[in-house]
Amino acid sequence: DIQMTQSPSSLSASVGDRVTISCRASQDISRALAWFQQKPGKAPKSLIYTASNLQSGVPSKFSGSGSGTDFTLTISNLQPEDFATYYCQQYKTYPLTFGGGTRVETK
Amino acid sequence: EVQLVESGGGLVQPGGSLRLSCVASGFTFSDYYMDWVRQAPGKGLEWVGRSRNKVNSYTTEYAASVKGRFTISRDESKNSMYLHMNSLKTEDTAVYYCVTVDTSRWDQKYWGQGTLVTVSS
Numbered sequence: 001d002i003q004m005t006q007s008p009s010s011l012s013a014s015v016g017d018r019v020t021i022s023c024r025a026s027q028d029i030s031r032a033l034a035w036f037q038q039k040p041g042k043a044p045k046s047l048i049y050t051a052s053n054l055q056s057g058v059p060s061k062f063s064g065s066g067s068g069t070d071f072t073l074t075i076s077n078l079q080p081e082d083f084a085t086y087y088c089q090q091y092k093t094y095p096l097t098f099g100g101g102t103r104v105e106t107k
Numbered sequence: 108e109v110q111l112v113e114s115g116g117g118l119v120q121p122g123g124s125l126r127l128s129c130v131a132s133g134f135t136f137s138d139y140y141m142d143w144v145r146q147a148p149g150k151g152l153e154w155v156g157r158s159r160n161k162v163n164s165y166t167t168e169y170a171a172s173v174k175g176r177f178t179i180s181r182d183e184s185k186n187s188m189y190l191h192m193n194s195l196k197t198e199d200t201a202v203y204y205c206v207t208v209d210t211s212r213w214d215q216k217y218w219g220q221g222t223l224v225t226v227s228s
Binding site: 001032034036038043044045046049050053055087089091094095096097098099100101 | 142144151152153154157168169170171204212213214215216217218219220221
């Protein structure tokens with residue numbers, strides 16, 4: 001199975017900050033990577049697919065990059081509604097696997 | 108508007124069985140792959156399994172942790188997908204989500220609200 005490792009597992013940030021979350025795959029997944037946002041008690045929300053394609057309706061403050069084994073999610077101008085947990089997921093091969101999540105908390 | 112509504116969760120004893128349902132609307136159900144994803148209390152997301160679309164004969168894939176115990180099926184006439192869960196273990200306790208997979212982009216765009224399964228004696 002492909003292991004997905006996210007870092008950091010949590011971070012503290014302030015409104016207006018720019019934050020970066022990393023995701024590393026244990027083997028080459030090309031660009032078969034998605035990012036999700038989840039708020040407490042809610043279903044995950046799709047943000048990005050194919051490493052860098054923004055899901056419709058998602059603001060451009062979210063951006064994704066990377067290919068192969070190393071990927072990044074960047075959130076610009078952090079707003080109160082962005083404090084949440086973020087997950088990466090590879091869909092290159094079965095089983096699909098998620099990273100452990102990064103909790104973005106208010107400083 | 109796409110809607111996915113899961114149901115069927117509840118409390119079940121270890122070794123028991125349960126069937127979850129996901130009723131879909133707002134899109135052509137037979138065209139889409141569909142996934143089940145679960146989340147244990149306070150934990151991360153875990154992919155459970157997939158049902159391919161009609162063109163691919165609704166064939167399925169499963170995570171190793173559920174293979175042989177869980178089965179995914181569909182009823183096209185009811186726009187519904189099911190997760191048949193047998194030999195349930197305490198570690199199967201989780202919120203179960205059904206998710207659409209758009210194969211033109213391979214993205215999991217739409218998620219249901221989830222249904223909670225608790226396996227406990």
